[in-house]
Amino acid sequence: MSATGGANAAGAGNTAGPDRAAGAAGGGHPAGEATRFDASYAATPPWDIDEAQPAFLALAQSGQIRGRVLDIGCGTGEHALMAADFGLAAVGIDAAPTAIAKAEVKAHDRGLRVQFVVGNALDLTSFTDPLGQFDTVLDCGVYHVFDDDERPRYVQSLAELIRTGGRYFMLCFNEHQSGDWGPRRITQAEIRASFSHGWRVDSIERSRLVVTFQPDGVDAWLAAVTRT
Ligand SMILES: C[S@@+](CC[C@H](N)C(=O)[O-])C[C@H]1O[C@@H](n2cnc3c(N)ncnc32)[C@H](O)[C@@H]1O
Numbered sequence: 001m002s003a004t005g006g007a008n009a010a011g012a013g014n015t016a017g018p019d020r021a022a023g024a025a026g027g028g029h030p031a032g033e034a035t036r037f038d039a040s041y042a043a044t045p046p047w048d049i050d051e052a053q054p055a056f057l058a059l060a061q062s063g064q065i066r067g068r069v070l071d072i073g074c075g076t077g078e079h080a081l082m083a084a085d086f087g088l089a090a091v092g093i094d095a096a097p098t099a100i101a102k103a104e105v106k107a108h109d110r111g112l113r114v115q116f117v118v119g120n121a122l123d124l125t126s127f128t129d130p131l132g133q134f135d136t137v138l139d140c141g142v143y144h145v146f147d148d149d150e151r152p153r154y155v156q157s158l159a160e161l162i163r164t165g166g167r168y169f170m171l172c173f174n175e176h177q178s179g180d181w182g183p184r185r186i187t188q189a190e191i192r193a194s195f196s197h198g199w200r201v202d203s204i205e206r207s208r209l210v211v212t213f214q215p216d217g218v219d220a221w222l223a224a225v226t227r228t
Contacts, residue, residue, distance in 0.1 A: 034095040034120075041076070041098035046182075046211045047141050048075055052082040055171055055207045055222050056138060060086050064224075065169070067135025070161060072121050073142030077103025077114060083138070084112040091115045091131060093124070122146075122153045125160060133163040141209065143194075144172035144183040155194050162227040167202075168195075170223045171209050177219040191223050200226045 041048075052060070056079055059065050065088065071080035074092030076099050083090040084107075092114055094100050103116045117131070121142065124131060137158060146154050158168055175185040188204050195201050207222035 037094075038096040038098050041096055041102060044212065045075075046213050047209075048078075049210050049212060050076075050078070052078050053140055053171060053210055055209075055220070056140065056169065057082060059169055064167070065136050065138070067166070068132070069136045069138065070131070070134040071138045071140075072158075072161075073139060073145070074103060074116070075099045075140075077106055077116060079138045079140055080114045080116070081106060081110060081112050083136075084114045085110075088136075091117065091134075093117045093119045093121060093131070095120055122150060122157055124157045131161065133166070134161055135163060135166045137162055137166070137168045139168065139170040139172075141171065141173075141183070143170050143191075144186050151194055159198055159227065164227055166227045168199075168223075168225045168227070170225070171207060171220050172223075173209065174206070174219050174221045176206075182218075186221060188221065191221065191225075195225045198228060200228050202226055 044050075056065075060082055065083055065086065067088065069080065069083040069088050069090045071077065071083065071090065071092040074080050074094045075096070077092045080090040080092035080103070092100070092103055093116075094103075095118065097118050100116045100118050103114070106112075107114045107116070143151070143154065162168055170191075172186045172191075173183050175187045177185055191204055192201055202224040204221050204223045207220045208217035209220040210217040
């Protein structure tokens with residue numbers, strides 16, 4: 001990660017106990033899923049590359065990641081940490097407490113200030129201490145986790161979190177990736193359908209998602225969407 005920003009605290013307090021408790025108690029999250037993800041963080045899961053995805057780093061370097069930033073389904077926090085490193089106020093949220101604990105250690109070790117919260121991305125309005133609105137939301141590998149029923153709820157959550165004119169950047173497995181392992185493959189049409197009302201799909205580009213077990217990563221879509 002390029003160190004351009006240094007520690008930054010603007011708008012992002014440190015993780016507070018009550019935030020975590022409120023998020024965890026936020027409800028609505030399928031407990032089995034949360035447990036499954038949390039268990040994967042006992043070791044290093046295949047998506048946890050210990051640095052920002054190159055596709056998101058390129059967005060940051062080109063100035064497209066702006067304002068108050070939310071890394072949704074942040075895992076161990078690399079993209080929230082990247083945003084903080086670029087001098088932006090950053091929040092990371094994940095349903096997996098073990099991932100959030102690791103993210104907090106990284107923030108401390110790197111001297112970066114990020115608010116990390118345990119919570120359900122499908123139900124972000126139930127926080128006692130609301131997260132507020134964001135100018136940029138980063139989603140690496142989260143949209144493709146949700147099934148057909150959950151996806152509209154997720155997009156509704158995003159709509160509440162992203163201010164008008166704010167942007168959502170998303171990396172997901174695409175349908176060109178062979179094999180039946182890992183998350184579901186997403187088509188461009190599915191992305192466009194999810195964001196057909198109240199959003200403008202600015203671009204969907206072929207990209208790569210770096211993983212620990214495959215040097216050239218996996219075939220991915222990088223979507224850029226604006227809240228209208
Ligand atoms: C494939 S991992 C990606 C993690 C991280 N974005 C990264 O790039 O390393 C998907 C993440 O989404 C989180 N997640 C899944 N469902 C969630 C939900 N309903 N609310 C919050 N986080 C969720 C998982 O705990 C997991 O950390």
